[in-house]
Amino acid sequence: MEKTTYIYGLRAIIEAIESGQNLGKIYLLREAEGVLMGQLKTLVNKHKITNSFVPVEKLDKISSYGNHQGAVASISPVDFASLEDILEKRNVESKEIYLLLDGVTDVRNFGAIIRTAECTGVSAIIIGESGSAPINPATIKTSAGAVFNIPICKVAHIKDAVFLMKAYGITTIGATEKSAKVIYDVDLNHSIALVMGSEDRGINPSTLKVIDEPIKLPMKGDIASLNVSVACGAILYEIVRQQG
Template sequence: MERDNQIFGIRAIIEAIQSKTEIDKVFLQKELQGDLMKDLMKTMKQNNVNFSYVPVEKLNRLTSGNHQGAVATISPVSFHDLETLVESVLAKEKTPLFLILDQLSDARNFGAIIRTAECTGVDGIIVQKQGSAPVNGDTVKTSAGAVFNVPICKVDHIKDAIFHLQGSGIKTIAATEKTDQNIYDLTLNEPLAIIMGSEDRGVNPSVLKIVDEKAKLPMYGTIESLNVSVACGAFLYEVVRQRQ
């Protein structure tokens, strides 16, 4: 983590959140108590700030400063409002293409996907505030700078985002092995949102229940799944192929 992209110390993080600094994620020491920590928790929850508990050793690796059990990362990009973005994309002549990442947690995978998304003309990437990969230095580096070119929306709940897209006339397709339908058998020339799942669990079962279509890639080897960024690239380039 770059030192100029972080804030450490409980009071400093509280003040940063209250001043509307674009906090990407807060790392908290496990089992830390006290009134100041309670104030931080209250402030984070009021402002929907993403946080996770980590061992103190990780915090010590992140900074040599007096972190008091809390280190925050500052996002290098500003996030977009979903409704505003969808409205602006629909106003264009281009057929919309969105990408939803359901609990993707690895920053490098996130960066690789953003890079592919930029190359394939994705209009916006949607992630959930809690449990998603941070937008940090690893993300920026792996994306080759594409993170600054593709709008990213952070939402409270993925399912609400899907309902909004569907209500806006955008078909939602989940990438999952839990289907007999092949991505190459679908028509992808209409307004679309592709949903990719987490590295270990895939797309959440509750999300699979509400999408319009489910599709998979054909697999001929003994390994049952692809890296999520590779699978995402295959899905997006099939969209490109059909829209050529």
Template sequence: MQDQTQIFGIRAIMEAINAGESLDKVFLQKGLQGELFKELESLINRNSINKSYVPVEKLNRLTKKNHQGAVAQISPIAFHNLETLVLNVIESGKTPLFLLLDQLSDVRNFGAIIRTAECTGVDGIIIQKKGGAPVNGDTIKTSAGAVFKVPICKVDHIKDAVFYMQASGIKVITATEKTNNTLYDVSFKEPCAIVMGSEARGINPSILKVADAKAKLPLLGEIESLNVSVACGAFLYEVVRQRLN
């Protein structure tokens, strides 16, 4: 009924959700009706699982089996609970360092960021349940396996994670060009969480409003922005530099 990456069939997917399986996304056939199908939709919505309505041809490409109008992608990792992770890091006695990704969409950027995060001692990466890049085979490949070493949490909204970090005594710093401060003007020596925005629109304005500090990378050329994974690497290694000194 399932391989390592997919579950197909309405009942099989419902059973997987009820069993607590980590699903990245469920593809549902456009226009499909029926009581069982509606029950699946309701279950997906209650559990805040990413879903997409697609033509039957897309489902037929995803699997040759009898999918009944529903195919789910299984996440290759188990996601961590945010509150538990933050508490464990604080209690460990080390200076916390978290990374919040505000709806980053490219899986290769995501994988590259996870790899750099592992190399720089990031304690956890927080992503949003909907709208961001999935943890899939491409993510694993570009992370060079680091996806299995860095705890990843999913939250309903990144802003929820921002407020939780702040309530836990962790300073939230946004990487944005909408500031006069460069990352060299900001202290990363205390507990902190760095927010990186999506490739297309950057960080949500509502998150910029509530952040404790904003910082940008100085750009000396004519191009106005860096690739997000490169920018993230620069921020994380500034944290390392400050904390080593």
């Protein structure tokens, strides 16, 4: 943890506190009210977190004019987990879901994907060391703080992570419009590693070659593709449905 950064938004900060993150100081809008603000103030008092009430101008400046909702907190950057450690400690009797993001670069897409992954019980999210969206205040805000509740791992290359998943007996699937199989026709009732590609080019061709099963979502309209976070959510929930 090299430096301190800021997160903003009521849900993101509440999730950070409830997940045991080490917050430095919380800045609150003097006149702010509401249910979530009341919940945040209660948590601040309960955990004795250093805080101060400030004018909106200070919050605007700290958050770089992001949608702070009247609350900004200083926090250390998120630690990355070890994928090998997670796989070594997994319960081989359970049906797990892993999510591999091959070049998702938009922070809001990344945040939305993290939020959906947490809601669907994904065991870990894996990203590449280069060519991936950073975990910054916008990512944390869009994830509604879910980034603090799910392990995120960095690997040199996503293809390496695919090989590692296969070595542990986890079926790898990848979303691509080039697939002949629709996701609803694929057996997902076992441990699955889902690979999602970048917003513009999809999954890297070299990665696509080594996954077990390329899949696609049915498309009824004239637009040929979905936003990556929307597509990811649809696929994750089909995995959840099949796994029961």
